[in-house]
Amino acid sequence: MTLSRLLSRVGFVSRVGSRSAFTSSKTDTRSPNWLRVGLAFGSSAFLWGLLFKQHSTDVHEYKVRNGLQ
Amino acid sequence: MGSAADDKKSLPPPGILNRNSVWLAGIGWASAMIHNAINHRPPVKSGVHRQFLLTTIGWFLGYHLTKHENYTYAKLDRDMNEYVKLHPEKFQPKEKKTFAEIVEPFHPVR
Numbered sequence: 001m002t003l004s005r006l007l008s009r010v011g012f013v014s015r016v017g018s019r020s021a022f023t024s025s026k027t028d029t030r031s032p033n034w035l036r037v038g039l040a041f042g043s044s045a046f047l048w049g050l051l052f053k054q055h056s057t058d059v060h061e062y063k064v065r066n067g068l069q
Numbered sequence: 070m071g072s073a074a075d076d077k078k079s080l081p082p083p084g085i086l087n088r089n090s091v092w093l094a095g096i097g098w099a100s101a102m103i104h105n106a107i108n109h110r111p112p113v114k115s116g117v118h119r120q121f122l123l124t125t126i127g128w129f130l131g132y133h134l135t136k137h138e139n140y141t142y143a144k145l146d147r148d149m150n151e152y153v154k155l156h157p158e159k160f161q162p163k164e165k166k167t168f169a170e171i172v173e174p175f176h177p178v179r
Binding site: 003004007008009029036037040041043044047048050051052054055058059061062065066 | 078079080081082084085102103105106110111112113114115118119121122125126128129132136
């Protein structure tokens with residue numbers, strides 16, 4: 001079974017658990033919330049940048065300490 | 070010995086691709102997909118920004134977890150080796166005997 005199929009079955013189990021008590025209308029799934037999408041991708045890009053910067057700092061620090069550079 | 074921060078920096082840093090990163094990124098991705106599934110959305114095709122963000126967070130945490138793990142194990146190894154050096158009497162190499170010396174002579178009964 002494909003991963004998609006397997007995961008879709010999860011929806012059947014918790015039909016009760018995820019209904020919001022605050023709205024009576026279905027969420028609009030057609031138009032994306034572009035602000036949220038932008039923020040998500042933006043923070044992902046930020047985290048990746050932070051990771052690569054931290055890694056290069058660590059590598060440089062290690063080389064300096066062991067006299068390789 | 071130096072401070073802890075000093076010691077941490079003298080270890081070789083882990084690569085960007087490391088076991089903890091991959092595993093935690095996988096957990097992030099799976100949690101995004103399960104979140105989709107619970108809300109009756111197509112699990113893999115929807116919310117790609119969510120999947121990507123959670124995967125990224127997992128990868129980031131994994132990198133720092135690997136650094137912490139390396140430091141912990143290096144510290145344990147160093148302490149163990151120092152103990153062995155300080156107490157050589159407890160770690161004498163044992164005299165090795167060959168099997169020929171231990172085993173009784175063989176008399177076949179045919």
